[in-house]
Amino acid sequence: MNVLVIMAHPRSPSLCSALADAYAEGARAAGMEVETLNLGELEFDPDVHPISPRQQTLEPDLERARRLIEWADHLSFVYPAWWGVGPARLKGFLDRIMLPGFAFREKADGSYEGLLPGKTAHLITTMDMPPWVYRFIFRAPGHNAMKRSTLGFCGIDTPRILALGPVKDSHLEQRQDWLEQARALGFSLQHGAESRGARARAKLVAWIKALRLQFYPMTWMAYTVGALGAQAVTGRWDLALYLLGYAYLFFGEAATVFTNEWFDYESDRRNTRYGPFNGGSRVLVSGELSFSEIKAGIVVSLAAAAACAGVILDRLTGNDTAVALALLAILILGLGYTAPPLKLAWRGLGELNVGFTHSLGVILIGYLLQGGSWHDPFPWLVSLPLFLAVLPAIILSGVPDLEADRAAGKRTLVVRLGHGRAVLLALGLALAVPLLVMLIKDLPALHCALQGLLPWILPHAMLIAYLLSREWRHQTQGRKDGLMLATLSYIIWFGLIPLLQLS
Template identity: 55%
Template structure:
C-alpha cells in the first residue's frame, strides 16, 4: 500500500529526528560579560561536544533600533544585523535563548529584538476569511529552549509570580510563530550565589548542550507528543454517533438488562471501535493530498493533519490500519459466536459496513471521490450500525423496526457531513474529489443540508404520530423541528456571507448537535 507523497513526508519527519541539529544560541543579556554570557558559552561548549552545528548571536552586539516606528513591523526596513539574525534563525533547527529575568520578563533590548525580527512574513502570516481569520505559523519547523537567570528562587517565580515572562515568550511570541519550546531552565538566585553554585550551574547548562546529541526533545516529550498524535489521528469526536445508533438497534431488540448483559453487545462495540479507527486512519492515509492542500482544517473537517504535519509517518499509519483491521475482525468473529441472532445476517451486515466504511476514501471504491461519500457516512453511522446492534442481541433482519429507526437518523447525519465539505471545497476540488459541495457548489450543498435537516425532523414527527418503531420518539422530538429551522437559517446566513472555502466551526457544531435528537432521544425512550 504505497503512497505518491510518501517521500515528501519522510523528508519532513527527518528534520525532527536527525542527529545533525543546527543550534543557534542567542544571548539576550545587554552585557555580554555577564553570568548569562558564561552560561551561553557553556551551552555552546556542550553543543560542540555533542557534535551538533552551533552558532552564537549576542543581541548586545547588534546595531538596530529596538522600536517599531512604522504602522507594521514589516514596513520598517531591517538593519543589516537583523537581516543576518533572520538568516541565522532560518538556518537553525533549535533556538536557545539565554537571558535574565528583569521585572518578571526579558530585558528591553531582547524584547526589541523580537519586535523587529519576528515580523509578519518571517515569523507568521495573517489571513482574514470568514471564521477562518487567523494566522499561519512560519517557523513551525523549529524548537526552542529558554535558560533564564533571576535574583529570586525559581520556585517563587514559578508558583508565586506564575512565570509571566516565560509564559509570554513561550506562548505569545515563540508559540505564535509555531516554535515549540521543549525545555525551560530557570537559574537563581544569582546575586547572592557562591562560586561553587555558579560552577554547578555552568556544568548543568553544558550538559544541556551535550544532551542535543539525541535531539532537542527528551524521550518523555517525544513519547507524549507521539501519544498526542495518535489520539488526534483517532478523531474520537466522531465515534459516539455510531455507538448511539448501535445501542438504539440493540435496545429495539431487547430490554436494557438483556442488552448490557449480552457479550455480543460488548464485542460488537469492540468491532465498531476498531473498524472506526481503521476507517479514520485509512482516510488520513488516502486523503493526504487534499489534506495537504487544505488551509481550513478544523476539529470536524480537513483530517487530523498528523500526517501532513509529519507527526506520524506513512509507515506508522499502514501498521495502524493493519492492526486495527485485525482487531476489528477478531471482535467481529467474537460477536458472531456470541450473537443470539442469525450469524449469516449479522456477518453479511458487518461485511457490508466494513466495505462501505473503508471504501469511503480507499481504492477501488473511493466513494468520497464519486459524490457518494456523504451518503456512505450517513448510512454507516446510522442504519448500518443500528441493524448490526439489532441483530447482535437476537433481532431478525426482516423486522422493519431497525430500518425505520435508522431513516431519521440517516437524514440527520447528512447535513453535517455535507457541510463538512465546505471548508474542504478548494482542496477537494484541486485534487478532483467530487463531494456534494464540489459537484453542486456551496449553494447546492447548503440547500441539500437544509432539505435533509427538515426532512429528518418531519420523519421523526411522523414516526412519533404513528407510534412507529416501539414508540422510540416521544413528544420531545417535536423540538427537533425548531432546531432544524435554526440550522437552516444559520446555513443560509453563513454560506451567503462569503464565497469559497471557509472555516464554519460554529455551523458544524450546530449541525452535529442536531443529530442528538435522533440519537439520544430514542436511547432514552427505549430504555
C-alpha cells in the same frame, strides 16, 4: 541539527554567558552544528523608528543574525529575567529581527501565519527568585511572552525552558550544578529538542487528534439503540457481546479515520478553511504523525477489529452468517469512504455512505448481536430518521472544503452540486426528518422508541432552517463551525431520545 545559541545578557562574562557556553558545549558533544550570537557584542539600533520595522535598514550584524536564524533548526536563548521579562537588548533585537515577511505574514482573512515553522527553541533564564515563585505566583510573564507571543507567533515551538535561581543567594556548587544542567540540555538535542516525556505526550496527543473522538459518541448511541431494540423483542441481553460489538465498531472507525487521513492528504494539505468538524485532523499535514505511523495505526486498528470479530463469531450460537456479513459490510463501507477501489467520497457517494453506516449499519449490528433478526422491521424503521438527520451535517462539512476538494480532484456532493444547491439539499433533508418522525413514531414495531422526539427536534430543525436560509442567501466563504455544530447536535436527538425510551 543546526543550533544557534543566542546569549542575550548585555554583559560578558556573566553567569548567562557561562550557561550559553555550557549549552553550546553539550550540543557540540551531541554532534550538532553550533553557532553563537552574543547580543552585547552586536552593533545595531534597538529602536524601531519608522512606522513599519521593514522600512528600517538592517545593520550588518542584524543581517548576519537573520541568516543564522534562517540556517538554524534550533535556537537557544540565554538571558536574565530582569523585571520578570528580560533585558532591553533582547527586546530590541526581537523588534528589529522578527520582521513581517521573514518571521510572520498577515493572511487575506486578517489572521496571521508564522513563517518559521519546524524550528524549535530552548529558553535558559536566570532570576533572583525561586523558579516556582516566578511560575506560580507571577505566572511566568517572560516565558509566556517568548514562548507564545514571540516565538510561537512566528511558528517556532518552545518545548523546554530551564529556569535557574535565585542567583543572588547561590553558592559555587549550585552554579556549577546549573552549568551542568545547561550542558545536559544542549547534549539532549541528540534525541531532539523535546524531552522524552514531552515527545511521548505530544505523540499521544497527536494520536488522540487523529482518532477524532468527537464523532464516536453518536456511533455508540445508535449501536446501543439497536441492542436495546433487540432486547425489547427477545428479552435477551448479552453484555459481553455488547461490549465486543462496540469494540469492533470503535476499532473499525479508528481504521476509517486513519485511512481518511492518508487518502485525503492532498485535499487536506490544500485546505485553509479546516476546523474541528471538517478538513481532517491535520496530523499528517502538520507533521505530528508520519505516513508510516498512520499506516501502522490502520494495521493495528484492523487487527484489533478482526480479533473482536473473531471472538464475536466464536461466541455466537446462531445468526452468525448475518452478523458476519454485517460486520464485514460496515468495515468495507467505512474504509471505502476514501480508500480505493471504492473511494466513495471522491465520487459523490461519501455522504450517503456515512449516512448509512452511522444509522442502519451500527443499529443493525447492535440488533443482531442481541439475537434480533435482520428482517425485523425495528432496525430499519428506527434508522430512517437518523439516516436523514446525518446527511445535512455530512453535506455541509464539504462546504468549507469545497475549493481544496475541487483542486485535489475530489468530487464530493458539494463539488458536484455547488455551494447553493448543496445548502438547499441540506435544508430540505433537515426539514423532512420531523415529517418522517410524525408518520412512523406510533408504529408498534418501534416499541415507542421515537415517542417524545418531536418536542426536541422541531425547534432544532427551525434553527437549522434559519441558519441554512441565511447561508443560502449569502454563500460566504470560510469556516462553518456554528452551522456544523447546529447540524451535528441535531443528530444527537435521534440517538439520545430512543436510547432513553428503550432504557
